[in-house]
Amino acid sequence: MPEKTDSVREHYGDLVQNYTDAYDTGKLRNVPIYPAAHFRLQNFLKTLQGEPNQRVLDGGCGEGSPLLAVANQGHEVRGFDFTDEMVESAKRRFTKNGLDPEWIIQASIEEYDTFASLTEDGLFDTAICFGVLPHVNSELTCLQNLHKALRKGGKVHVSFRNELFNMFTFNRFTYDYIMDTLFADAPSEITETAAEFLEDRVERNIPPLRISTERGKPGYDAIKAKMHNPLDMPGLFEQAGFRFNRIFWYHFHPIFPMLEGKKIDKSQFREAAFELEKNPFDSRGAFLCSAFVVEATAE
Numbered sequence: 493m494p495e496k497t498d499s500v501r502e503h504y505g506d507l508v509q510n511y512t513d514a515y516d517t518g519k520l521r522n523v524p525i526y527p528a529a530h531f532r533l534q535n536f537l538k539t540l541q542g543e544p545n546q547r548v549l550d551g552g553c554g555e556g557s558p559l560l561a562v563a564n565q566g567h568e569v570r571g572f573d574f575t576d577e578m579v580e581s582a583k584r585r586f587t588k589n590g591l592d593p594e595w596i597i598q599a600s601i602e603e604y605d606t607f608a609s610l611t612e613d614g615l616f617d618t619a620i621c622f623g624v625l626p627h628v629n630s631e632l633t634c635l636q637n638l639h640k641a642l643r644k645g646g647k648v649h650v651s652f653r654n655e656l657f658n659m660f661t662f663n664r665f666t667y668d669y670i671m672d673t674l675f676a677d678a679p680s681e682i683t684e685t686a687a688e689f690l691e692d693r694v695e696r697n698i699p700p701l702r703i704s705t706e707r708g709k710p711g712y713d714a715i716k717a718k719m720h721n722p723l724d725m726p727g728l729f730e731q732a733g734f735r736f737n738r739i740f741w742y743h744f745h746p747i748f749p750m751l752e753g754k755k756i757d758k759s760q761f762r763e764a765a766f767e768l769e770k771n772p773f774d775s776r777g778a779f780l781c782s783a784f785v786v787e788a789t790a791e
């Protein structure tokens with residue numbers, strides 16, 4: 493397996509407990525890492541209300557809490573992940589909750605044949621894919637693979653890191669986005685002048701690079717973790733055979749992230765963010781949110 497893929501697996505192998513904590517609704521105000529995954533899941537669960545007996549596939553299911561929540565609403569569930577520790581934890585969670593651990597398998601979303609067996613009992617009505625596409629080589633291949641697993645008219649919910657959020661953070665990410673993407677093809681006089689202009693205007697040393705996890709595994713900034721422009725989504729999903737429906741914004745920032753816990757108290761920041769999470773269709777999310785979910789229908 494390529495080195496970058498190995499580092500993604502090593503990274504996530506170290507984060508099983510972080511995800512379990514993020515889904516513990518009793519800890520939302522206290523977990524050290526903002527519980528964005530909780531809001532992403534709640535937005536999805538709401539879409540299932542009024543749609544009984546769905547057959548739901550989770551591509552990159554992690555430690556299984558999202559799928560368990562889906563199963564608890566009476567739906568049939570199957571999932572896969574390519575990280576050993578995540579698969580083991582999800583299987584344990586299923587067994588503990590009276591679900592068949594065989595419904596979780598080890599597979600990669602980049603290779604359809606590795607998870608095709610999950611369609612043996614029938615194609616899926618819905619597929620979710622949360623936190624996975626930043627790490628893959630070809631987003632298009634992955635979406636096409638999910639499309640193969642869905643019935644016609646079935647839906648996908650796929651999350652991405654929001655590239656436009658960079659224009660709100662005024663930090664290292666802003667600098668890199670403007671210089672490497674917006675001005676990627678600009679003549680050197682433009683890039684040199686822009687670099688000089690930005691030097692005094694953005695905090696280039698913030699946030700600190702996350703090179704390794706607490707336990708010495710590759711950190712988020714040491715692995716492939718692409719951002720995506722939400723404006724590119726209709727085209728990408730249509731290319732993969734979907735009709736683009738809508739975007740759910742999540743992981744709201746009520747103020748510039750570098751001020752959290754500094755000028756604005758951490759709990760005040762979180763409370764204001766939670767208030768904004770109540771409306772995932774607030775178009776300010778295009779800039780205030782570091783992530784979004786695309787909902788699309790298989791044609």
Ligand SMILES: C[S@@+](CC[C@H](N)C(=O)[O-])C[C@H]1O[C@@H](n2cnc3c(N)ncnc32)[C@H](O)[C@@H]1O
Nearest residue numbers: 504552553554573574575578600601622623624
């Ligand atoms: C951000 S975590 C999210 C886990 C889960 N989807 C959730 O919402 O809690 C991303 C997961 O994607 C998995 N993953 C990354 N690349 C993958 C791939 N190519 N195939 C399958 N799983 C993958 C990782 O192992 C990790 O468990």
